[in-house]
Amino acid sequence: MWLGRQILPGLSNIYGELPEWVMFLVFIFADDLTQYWWHRLSHSVPKLYSFHRAHHSAEYMSVSIVYRNSLIYYFLMPGIWLSGLLVYLGFGAVYPWYAVAKLTVIMSAHSSVSWDQPLYKNRWSRPVMRFLACVISTPTTHAAHHGKFLSDAATHYKGNFGNFFFFWDLLFGTAMISERRPKAYGLENVTSASWFAELLWPPKIDSSDHV
DSSP states (O other): OHHHHHHSTTOTTTTTTSOHHHHHHHHIIIIIIHHHHHHHHHTTSHHHHHHHHHHHHOSSOOGGGTTOSOHHHHHTOHHHHHHHHHIIIIITTTHHHHHHHHHHHHHHHHOSSOTHHHHHHSTTTHHHHHHHHHHBOOHHHHHHHHBSOTTSTTOOTTSOOOSSBTHHHHHTTOOOOOSSOOSOBSOSSOOOOOHHHHHTSOOOOOTTTOO
């Protein structure tokens, strides 16, 4: 808000009269789509992956790892800055609802509780679950992204980058939809590091061992 007043004085709440559904849609593109690309880029550039590795070094799935990243990772995340700008421009009334919806999906996708597994096993709910898995992140599709061994058919850490919407992975060719969870979680080709290195000042990662 302070930056908005310095850089864009007089524009506070200028778009406050837009329909709420339009604001929600704008957040989807400004926050979630940019986070997809930021997440994907962080798995492609070794230095950026060093800011993200803490999220994958956990050898388990849990809501406790949702925000397990280097502080630098969040400081550089474009969606955070764009969301702040939108709130300054008048999207503030909708942002809490968007944030709650997104966090519900993200926490659900990281949960150790595989709520989607029973739905896959029931012949009546399976088609619904298959459709839902194409739209939003689910425990099974996101678990694939956290899988440790690429040789595991249920692991896909080189894809499934979507946070709120899994649809981005389908659109940009990085999706793998499986009905099974990986056998193990963690880092396959990255050496260990201290908690200080992972959360505050990441170590160098060679291009040969990042994922």
